[in-house]
């Protein structure tokens with residue numbers, strides 16, 4: 215008897231994360247001895263600060279190695295509540311906070327908790343790679359809202375209003391943004407928040423890069439700029455990016471009690487609590503000194519200034535100035551339609567493949583984020599690596615035939 219190993223419909227159309235795939239390909243080539251300049255990383259290149267590691271070591275030594283409450287330990291929830299209050303002026307009770315295994319699991323849980331099959335979720339483009347997949351896994355329908363680099367990837371509120379209908383359940387915002395580094399103006403956040411109240415939908419605000427911003431302003435989200443919208447807003451955040459803790463897997467949600475309760479229930483039947491030791495480390499991170507963040511942000515800013523200048527000095531490349539995160543997202547559409555060694559460059563994927571094969575630069579094609587005109591380069595790596603990457607890029611682009 216033959217067995218065709220049937221799988222669930224929900225995975226048949228599911229694509230693995232393209233950013234993790236590029237990173238894996240770059241690391242594999244590197245392991246084979248190929249001299250790759252990796253500008254695809256989605257994580258800080260800094261080490262987790264020592265005081266955070268020490269808290270984890272102490273937790274292990276003290277035997278803090280058992281199940282914790284599903285939603286997270288009180289000490290960490292308090293640290294999260296303090297952050298939300300001191301930085302955003304938003305007050306939450308412990309039952310309005312859920313600690314998850316990374317920001318991504320928080321997003322997954324809350325979307326499972328809110329979205330019914332057929333519900334529409336508005337997603338601004340360019341988007342973080344996992345939003346459409348997580349929405350579709352819940353049976354939801356992502357509805358894309360395009361934006362333009364020339365306008366700093368701002369949300370067009372009229373366009374947004376046109377997309378809202380009786381099926382609209384939710385919208386996702388990400389500011390500072392991965393991949394663009396753009397930060398939404400207060401007016402946009404207010405406009406979205408007001409529309410959510412008027413039309414009755416939720417807004418998830420993915421604030422994972424909230425402390426990696428270069429304008430010196432304190433972070434904002436739709437709930438902080440329009441307090442009456444708070445019951446519509448779910449904050450998704452985590453320690454991965456701010457404290458260089460991607461491997462520790464701690465993220466969190468803050469939002470209305472019924473939503474957080476529902477997301478907690480889903481977590482209770484899937485992963486249970488996030489890692490107990492990592493929770494102690496995250497509590498130390500959130501309540502500890504802030505100079506580690508300042509050091510990182512200062513380094514990111516210097517690298518940003520350098521890479522933007524280099525990119526804008528190349529023919530056919532137009533790079534907006536990011537306000538946060540650690541990515542640049544240049545428009546390279548004028549190079550699509552060229553040829554390289556007789557091969558047609560017909561998409562951002564072709565261009566990224568060409569750069570990997572010929573220039574040995576790993577980067578992520580814009581199509582992974584929903585816009586084929588762009589390429590994402592991460593500058594979460596040494597200045598010398600960025601410089602070498604830009605030299606190679608400049609040479610590689612000169613070899614493209616019109």
Ligand SMILES: *Cc1c(COP(=O)(O)O)cnc(C)c1O
Pocket residue numbers: 256315316317318319342388391392420422452453454455460463464465
């Ligand atoms: C990195 C990232 C996350 C979550 O990361 P975790 O490692 O799961 O904490 C969420 N949203 C965006 C936009 C990200 O770039």
